[in-house]
Amino acid sequence: MKLLLCPKVVLSVNELTIAMPKGRIFEEAYKLFVQAGFNLPAEISDSRKLIVEAPDERIQFILAKPMDVPVYVEHGVADIGIAGKDVLLEQHRDVHELLDLHISNCYIATAGLPNTTMNDIAPRVATKYPRIATNFYKEKGEQVEIIELNGSIELAPMIGLADRIVDIVSTGQTLKENGLVEYEKIVPISSRLIVNPVSYRVKSERINAFIAQLKNELNKR
Amino acid sequence: MSKIQMFEKPLGMRDSFPDVNEQKEYIRSTARDFIKRKGYDFIKTPSVEYFETIGKASAIDESALFKLVDNQGEMLVLRPDMTTPIARIAASKLLKEKNPLRLAYYADVFRAQQREGGRPAEFEQLGLELVGDFSPYADSEIIYTAIELLKALGVESFRITIGHAEILSAFLTNNTDSTEQVEMLRQLLVEKNLVGFSQMLDSMDLLEEQKERLIKIIDYTNNSNVFSDFRHFLKDNQQYLIDQVEELQNLLEFQLNDFSIISFDFSLASHMSYYTGMLFEIHAAGSGFSIGNGGRYDELFKQFNESVGATGFGIRVDRLLEVLPKQLTKEKRTLLLFDKGSFSKANVLAEARRNTSEYVTLQYAESVSDIEAFKQIFDEVIIVSEGGSFRE
Numbered sequence: 001m002k003l004l005l006c007p008k009v010v011l012s013v014n015e016l017t018i019a020m021p022k023g024r025i026f027e028e029a030y031k032l033f034v035q036a037g038f039n040l041p042a043e044i045s046d047s048r049k050l051i052v053e054a055p056d057e058r059i060q061f062i063l064a065k066p067m068d069v070p071v072y073v074e075h076g077v078a079d080i081g082i083a084g085k086d087v088l089l090e091q092h093r094d095v096h097e098l099l100d101l102h103i104s105n106c107y108i109a110t111a112g113l114p115n116t117t118m119n120d121i122a123p124r125v126a127t128k129y130p131r132i133a134t135n136f137y138k139e140k141g142e143q144v145e146i147i148e149l150n151g152s153i154e155l156a157p158m159i160g161l162a163d164r165i166v167d168i169v170s171t172g173q174t175l176k177e178n179g180l181v182e183y184e185k186i187v188p189i190s191s192r193l194i195v196n197p198v199s200y201r202v203k204s205e206r207i208n209a210f211i212a213q214l215k216n217e218l219n220k221r
Numbered sequence: 222m223s224k225i226q227m228f229e230k231p232l233g234m235r236d237s238f239p240d241v242n243e244q245k246e247y248i249r250s251t252a253r254d255f256i257k258r259k260g261y262d263f264i265k266t267p268s269v270e271y272f273e274t275i276g277k278a279s280a281i282d283e284s285a286l287f288k289l290v291d292n293q294g295e296m297l298v299l300r301p302d303m304t305t306p307i308a309r310i311a312a313s314k315l316l317k318e319k320n321p322l323r324l325a326y327y328a329d330v331f332r333a334q335q336r337e338g339g340r341p342a343e344f345e346q347l348g349l350e351l352v353g354d355f356s357p358y359a360d361s362e363i364i365y366t367a368i369e370l371l372k373a374l375g376v377e378s379f380r381i382t383i384g385h386a387e388i389l390s391a392f393l394t395n396n397t398d399s400t401e402q403v404e405m406l407r408q409l410l411v412e413k414n415l416v417g418f419s420q421m422l423d424s425m426d427l428l429e430e431q432k433e434r435l436i437k438i439i440d441y442t443n444n445s446n447v448f449s450d451f452r453h454f455l456k457d458n459q460q461y462l463i464d465q466v467e468e469l470q471n472l473l474e475f476q477l478n479d480f481s482i483i484s485f486d487f488s489l490a491s492h493m494s495y496y497t498g499m500l501f502e503i504h505a506a507g508s509g510f511s512i513g514n515g516g517r518y519d520e521l522f523k524q525f526n527e528s529v530g531a532t533g534f535g536i537r538v539d540r541l542l543e544v545l546p547k548q549l550t551k552e553k554r555t556l557l558l559f560d561k562g563s564f565s566k567a568n569v570l571a572e573a574r575r576n577t578s579e580y581v582t583l584q585y586a587e588s589v590s591d592i593e594a595f596k597q598i599f600d601e602v603i604i605v606s607e608g609g610s611f612r613e
Contacts, residue, residue, distance in 0.1 A: 096412075096414070096415070097414045097417065098415050099416065192416055196509055197504065197509075198506070198508060198510065200413075200504075201484070202378065202380050202505070204380070204484065
């Protein structure tokens, strides 16, 4: 008889892994954590590392693409994540959405060239958020063709690819610079704290304490 | 849809290769042994049922059902869960012979997957149903058996979260004005979208004190001293629900050495809409997904015109595989290679070895193209020839 033992990931109840989106949201969220009193390394934003340790707090940060944060959390390789509501709406991951961090506030809206209507025969909408856009037009009962793009969405109406775009708007500056106007607001967006359902139960004390500390800071604002 | 590739399988379908299959077999036999000792009998039901009956009674969303049509034109489904077929059998026959009834199953269930290709659409489920008992003793038996079963299987670190479907709906109903509001709030709790929950409250036309009470439920999570506080939120004729949960807690405290693996959370809501009383979820370190859940589902029997108490749980075997240490006891495997003249001699030798519970492969040497590679797979290789047999 042979006993085969494979290495198993040892999950310590006291360690927390947090998936953070790279870029602007990272800066804001990190600042929030520091203000909430977490003892974190001072400068980590300029490093190119993908995993950053905060040994004093027994926290490990994973730096990920914003769109990938919910994936890490859903699969439990990160206990907690910071994700934009836009990403959560688009992906419908099986994660708990526990806290609105009230950072990176913006909204999703439809936009297009001024004084235009949708094409009657082949109305087209370009977007980075096909699911949100589809649901929006479905609810309105409008049949449109959704064209998925990965960036520079504003280009689509300008070159005649689409009549409307569905995109994230924070100040409206980008729309203005490209000669577009906003038509309908779809949903307000901010960054959310998401938690893996298993971590939420297995590491409940640790995670609840973490959330309570953050909540405390948020209530001051 | 693109053309089906040569080795492609339908979305979400998986082969179980020998190693994985062995592990599942280990789970099956260990669980079977354990569960039978608890006085439960194993049962099998058809893989295919009518959509009209099982398909509709099941709590699984219709979009996740695999549907087929039989030669009479009737709509069929691949069974999406085992609880509903067991309720059917219990109501139609078995309860008349034995009441209360204890049944167990280990079976494949089918749920079509919408998301990412690889998620399993067919998976084994292992579970128990205790039918014909309304008492908290039945509830505690189910939870306790689930805990003991996980321990017997070797799951090291896990937690049980217990909620109560009726307390939650009483609480939501007491503090809202319509069933639509209750349903919307309940749905957000199923997803555990607490941000959405408080935003929904803001947008609802409710009294301030109602809102304040409602917001409390999402603060009460993971606090086991909630019972006494929660009484204030329920009406006099609803107090018995808290009594039930307290009784359940007492029974479990009596049975368990370590009560810390259990927590109560009245905001716990399940997508399985047929739960009526206590309900619970099992989470284990090692898998990002819940490995099992259960609860009381007296309501389901109304669909089969019976009024009986029923409680049970189901565990997903594929998730269980993730959290178990990859432990596999392997029998010794022996290869007997024979040539033309030594066939009968090899047969005698193989039988003798098999009688000592060795796993023996008998193979005509000439047929193996790469004999060295083939030998590597076995623990022992014996070459049988007319002159004599020798061990490699």
